[in-house]
Amino acid sequence: MLRLENLSASYRGLKALQGVSLDVAKGEIVAVVGANGAGKSTLLKSIAGHVAIEGDITFDGTSLRRMPAHLITRLGVGLVPEGRRLFPRLSVEDNLRLGAYAKRGTADRFRPLDLVFSLFPRLQERLPQRAETLSGGEQQMLAIGRALMTQPRLLMLDEPSQGIMPRLVDDILAAVQKIRDLGVTVLLVEQRLAEALEIADRAYVLQTGRVVMSGPANVIAADASVRRAYLGI
Amino acid sequence: MDNFITRRRRHELLVAAGLLVFAIVAPMFIKDVTTLNVIILSLLFAGLAQAWNILGGYCGQISLGHALYFGMGSYVSTLLYVHAAVPPSLGMFAAAAVGGLAALLVGWPCFRLSGHYYAIATVVVGEIGYLLFLNWDYVGGATGVYIPIARPSLLNLQFGKDKLPYLHLVLAFCAATWLAAWVIEGSRWFYAWRAVKDDVVAARSLGVNIFSSKMAAAAISGAFTGLGGAIYGLYVGYIDPDSVMAGHFSILIALPAVLGGVGTLWGPILGAALLIPMKELSSSYLGGSGRGVDLMLYGAMIVIVALAQPQGVVSLFRRRAHGPA
Numbered sequence: 001m002l003r004l005e006n007l008s009a010s011y012r013g014l015k016a017l018q019g020v021s022l023d024v025a026k027g028e029i030v031a032v033v034g035a036n037g038a039g040k041s042t043l044l045k046s047i048a049g050h051v052a053i054e055g056d057i058t059f060d061g062t063s064l065r066r067m068p069a070h071l072i073t074r075l076g077v078g079l080v081p082e083g084r085r086l087f088p089r090l091s092v093e094d095n096l097r098l099g100a101y102a103k104r105g106t107a108d109r110f111r112p113l114d115l116v117f118s119l120f121p122r123l124q125e126r127l128p129q130r131a132e133t134l135s136g137g138e139q140q141m142l143a144i145g146r147a148l149m150t151q152p153r154l155l156m157l158d159e160p161s162q163g164i165m166p167r168l169v170d171d172i173l174a175a176v177q178k179i180r181d182l183g184v185t186v187l188l189v190e191q192r193l194a195e196a197l198e199i200a201d202r203a204y205v206l207q208t209g210r211v212v213m214s215g216p217a218n219v220i221a222a223d224a225s226v227r228r229a230y231l232g233i
Numbered sequence: 234m235d236n237f238i239t240r241r242r243r244h245e246l247l248v249a250a251g252l253l254v255f256a257i258v259a260p261m262f263i264k265d266v267t268t269l270n271v272i273i274l275s276l277l278f279a280g281l282a283q284a285w286n287i288l289g290g291y292c293g294q295i296s297l298g299h300a301l302y303f304g305m306g307s308y309v310s311t312l313l314y315v316h317a318a319v320p321p322s323l324g325m326f327a328a329a330a331v332g333g334l335a336a337l338l339v340g341w342p343c344f345r346l347s348g349h350y351y352a353i354a355t356v357v358v359g360e361i362g363y364l365l366f367l368n369w370d371y372v373g374g375a376t377g378v379y380i381p382i383a384r385p386s387l388l389n390l391q392f393g394k395d396k397l398p399y400l401h402l403v404l405a406f407c408a409a410t411w412l413a414a415w416v417i418e419g420s421r422w423f424y425a426w427r428a429v430k431d432d433v434v435a436a437r438s439l440g441v442n443i444f445s446s447k448m449a450a451a452a453i454s455g456a457f458t459g460l461g462g463a464i465y466g467l468y469v470g471y472i473d474p475d476s477v478m479a480g481h482f483s484i485l486i487a488l489p490a491v492l493g494g495v496g497t498l499w500g501p502i503l504g505a506a507l508l509i510p511m512k513e514l515s516s517s518y519l520g521g522s523g524r525g526v527d528l529m530l531y532g533a534m535i536v537i538v539a540l541a542q543p544q545g546v547v548s549l550f551r552r553r554a555h556g557p558a
Binding site: 048049050068069070071073074078079081085086087088089090094097098099101102103104146147150 | 441
């Protein structure tokens with residue numbers, strides 16, 4: 001579904017990615033893990049069209065290389081950006097409506113609302129509230145919900161566990177699994193290795209802009225060197 | 234929730250219609266020319282501020298170069314009349330088209346910049362336009378252009394000494410800008426622009442085309458500003474770069490919206506209703522020696538509003554729109 005070939009990207013003059021190749025098949029959850037500054041976020045931004053790249057990215061056979069970001073979204077690549085990037089002074093409802101902007105003009109643009117509410121019932125309770133009044137976990141739910149409103153075929157999540165109570169991290173990741181079960185392919189970037197590998201099918205380990213290891217999630221999780229480097233065990 | 238919004242919007246429309254009827258009828262009983270003049274200018278600047286608000290408020294692109302579109306609008310309709318005998322009633326639509334086009338041309342390079350850098354770029358572009366017109370003989374240069382006095386007629390939009398028709402003309406202009414803003418608030422543009430204003434990264438990942446959103450807002454804003462410029466030229470009967478294109482016009486256009494409430498439906502009107510009478514009164518009371526005092530009063534007022542009511546005067550009149558905050 002998604003294929004990255006020899007992808008390089010520079011960010012403020014620094015090479016953030018150097019020759020990354022990566023595949024995501026339809027229906028998978030693929031995790032990209034690595035330490036701070038390994039290039040995980042840049043990877044997602046490259047796919048979403050937010051940074052200039054070298055190499056090639058194809059999505060369902062279409063090259064995203066020269067495609068502007070808003071068209072990539074409309075093609076079916078959803079991004080839950082790092083730090084959530086909600087519209088803090090807009091209501092929960094308006095944030096979700098904005099998500100449907102990509103599908104504007106189509107009759108079923110609000111169709112994913114039911115799905116969003118079934119995943120995160122709390123959002124429905126908080127519809128008229130300003131986004132900034134939500135707790136960290138609820139904000140993350142809203143960010144995911146908003147991305148789902150774009151009706152993505154591939155959903156990319158950038159550190160969904162960031163700034164969230166540990167108990168809620170499991171809820172969020174369980175929701176990610178449900179999203180996959182509903183037919184949306186998931187590319188997940190996480191610093192919390194153990195949790196990410198638990199729900200992922202396959203994983204890539206990124207280190208200073210290069211893929212240093214890849215394979216089935218359980219193999220990566222069991223690998224001694226990864227455990228030493230990232231789990232501190 | 235949807236019902237609430239539709240009800241609120243219908244309510245706004247009703248209030249506007251009521252105000253419009255009042256504004257059509259009430260001035261018929263005013264005979265004092267100075268008062269009528271103040272009302273005309275207030276309505277004009279309410280409309281201009283609303284036009285500015287479409288780009289600066291709803292889309293968040295702070296332009297300090299709107300004098301350019303304003304001036305070009307008044308030049309286009311005036312010169313079409315003087316050189317090509319096109320009646321201003323048609324010429325003002327050409328002025329609107331040129332205003333919108335000019336805003337697109339300015340936006341094309343300037344929207345590559347964001348925030349303060351965009352604002353500064355618009356100041357510079359406005360100054361360039363001013364200097365260009367000042368030294369361009371075909372458009373009258375520094376001497377300016379007189380609008381030849383014709384027999385009062387609707388076609389020429391000249392009404393002799395009678396102020397009331399002018400008042401109704403600027404009222405129509407003000408109402409049109411308000412209606413445009415109202416329509417925008419109900420459209421998907423409202424959301425896209427809001428996203429562009431609040432967070433470009435988020436907007437992009439929701440499929441909003443940042444550049445074309447800004448361009449659309451600029452075109453609408455510039456077109457209405459050009460239209461307002463044409464009407465202003467007709468009203469004062471004489472234009473030169475200093476009276477329609479000088480940099481302080483850009484401030485004057487933006488100020489009522491900022492004071493009244495940026496990105497709101499009523500803010501620009503409220504701001505103009507406060508600012509323009511004050512400006513006119515202070516400059517007529519203080520006369521020539523008071524030049525600048527009106528601007529000092531402005532400054533003082535803006536400081537007060539910024540300290541006491543940072544969301545603009547309009548926020549005094551409404552409760553928070555969205556839940557507990």
